[in-house]
Amino acid sequence: MTEIRISGGAVHDPANDVDGAVRDVCLKDGKVVEDVGPGARRIDARGMVVMPGGVDIHAHIAGPKVNGARKLTPDTRRDDPVNRTSMLRSGTGGLVPSTFTTGYRYSLLGYTTVVEAAAPPLAARHVLAELRDTPMIDKAFLILMGNNQVLFELMRQPGGAASERLRDAVAWWLEATGGYGVKLVNPGGVELFKRDNGNVHSLDDHVAGFEVTPRQVLEAIGGAVDELGLPHPVHVHANNLGLPGNADTTLETMRTLAGRQAHFAHLQFHAYGRASGGLPSSRAPALLDHLSDHPELTADVGQVMFGEAVTMTADGPVGALLRDLGAEAWLNHDTEVETGCGIVPYRYRASSYVHALQWGIGLELFLLGKDPWQIMLSTDHPNGGSFLSYPKLIRLLMDRGFRDEEIGRANQRAIRRTALTDGLDREYTLNEIAIITRAAPARRLGLRDKGHLGIGADADVTIYHDRDDREEMFATPRYVIKGGELVVEEGELHRVEDGVLLSARAEFDPEVSRVLEPLFGERYTVAFEHYPVRDPALREPARVIEAAGS
């Protein structure tokens, strides 16, 4: 293993209360260490900024949904080919890059860990195979459980919603798939959409055929995840995404999960009030107020960026809604027992009232939020825009002059409905950027070895030129070190690392199989004994994070 001394850089390591102090960072055997020998490679980081490697808590990079988007959008990649080299696989970029290119580009951006935020458990083998073909980064995936008919059945049994059996089932599913955490997407609504194009609209609507409500699903699964002590709390994509007035649903969802740890995905898409004419307005301040009173809750923003995007979601009804708004192409896929999927290529226009409002609400969440440890950076890649737009987003947060220029280009009627024109002069510091892009996501994911540069941390480090143009600075790190190996230098990949799979494990009573097997037999078209993924080639190398309750 290489020994490296990063010398003389301004270190931003907020998890360890280091805010720009000039100091050396030493790396050995893939870890941050106290010191290294005189023969260690020395990286002269004087005048540069040193941060832990980036951690993306919510993106869509692998699995049947992402692959469906690739098949749906070949034209978006035609002009962005990536040539093979003696070291690198070829591929294509665009909004939904091929797997190898995804890994390379995240690494070139200084990111070293990425979470695929919505995977059907039934497709775990597919997700794992894609992640195996996504190099350079450590990766994890969240399994979709908010519309799982087997869990619905368990919930409606007497005492089922709070039963050990339900907790065991959640833990069994994680073990069976290699997943890292639990995702709830439009609980109950996707099941109704697959049934007859239906949906739920409030937390107390009944899911026909199962007599459960979204509220019960939130309480039962959220509670199970909390009690299991999984490293990452339940990850919630609330009901009514994208609809005017949905902030009430979001607040009610937050209240329902009160007292439990929970992470809210792409909060911007759930932060709408109702303006006249059926248009949305901003309710970002109300959501932020609630968050600031509830430190057990966190969120990523899901910022939209003007330009091309590809919406892809397990929330099938949202896909159909976008289809009916005039989408040229729409892909829908229903996965038995578990979930749905809608994909629509999309364009966010600065001149559009709705799109400008979405853009403004995202910035409000960042700029009005009091605690950056609670509000993390994401574009819900590629729903709000590509992960490649993170540097521009960071500049919007750090550079008020640039932000004002961009605000000036957006639909002013929408902007006036936000706080952006109220003298909102906040500029993020480098430490705050380090919090929202690495320290907070790593902490929220329960990855104790990531997101910081303390002794024993993973040797995932990104070193930037300290440029005035923050977009340029964050788009092209000077160095990226992954697992203690120098992989990127001045925008060029120098070495390919596979990265590891991050999985979570919680103890469960194996007898739960006796309960699940007959329910599987009634509902799945896959044999129960063949459902769990056991192949070492797919599951390893992995780092397994044990649940606190285990």
Next chain:
Amino acid sequence: MSELGPITCMGCGLLCDDVTVETSGDDVRLRPECRLGARWFAERTRLTGKPPATINGEPAEVGAALARAAELLRSARRPAVSGFEGATVEDARAAVALADRIGALVSHGSLDGPWAGAPAVPLRGSSTATLGEIRDRSRVVVIWREDPERTHPRLLGRLGFGGPGERTLVVVDERETATAARAGLRLTWSRERDLVALSALHALQRGLTIRLDELASELSGLLERLATVHHVTFVYGAGLTAGPGGQRRALALHELVRSLCQERHAVTLELPAAPGTRSADDVLAWQTGYAGSVDFASGHPELVMATEPLDEFDVTLRVESGGSGGGLVAGPDAEVWIRTAAAGVSAEGTAHRLDGVPLALQAPQADSAPTAAALLARLLERVQG
């Protein structure tokens, strides 16, 4: 008599994973019964006297055959990688890696038959579902010019026909097929009229008035059936999409389904040409960004939209999994053949079912032959070396 199982059967794209194999001498039976599956299994367990490899038809060591195949590929002006019948995800991953390295064209299927052309899905999208969704929700299933009773013998059973619950099977086909014999409603216009029929259905479904000839009563009958249900499925395949105009016909089907989705849930299910095709297509999509046929000649992936066979390849590598004839076949004129283990019989792995569901393959009968994936990895090393 010996009994193996339950295993995942690779006899067709359905990948039934509840199969028990009963063998007694040369007699192979599957439970649940499936003649296609039994034949598939039997063919992959009768490998009498076959050498592990041949060069120009002469028995050879695997190492020597690999060396010759590598030599052919290294010196190729325009190589192509094709086949993938019975191939696993692991096989496809290794094959695409090799194609990337040598700048080959990759196509699942035969290089000699008609090519798929530009895909229809990017134009307007599609609506699809896994088998369980269709079984549990669709009350009308329309089979469009396919005969799954012959090509995917357990399909109708797995979609719920013959089981509890009322459902209607509609078959669009003028041929007297085994599937047509089970239809509750038959529509018998000729293949040449598919585009007209689909377009007319779409228009009628949207409430437009159009002039119709003899198709009118048949289309009305179908629309009446569709109007009574909340969920409908269209099953299609090469019978609709192959040949000139295939893209337009597929597009018309997806347009119709999209339009039907306004009033009810509607999905499609595509029957693949061979087991292994779906796996290869998915791997190509994630490794390159493109499905179908992909060309690496320029140093990066490019989508191939040809409809006629390309005849420019001087060296081809056909990837097939196991069996008496299957294996890696390289050359002009199939100069090199290397036997591979049969996925699902003597090699484990993963395959994607026709609806995209990934399934584990088991290896109930040991075989000393290496997997196609392992051979392709060795071939890549030699090509690079």
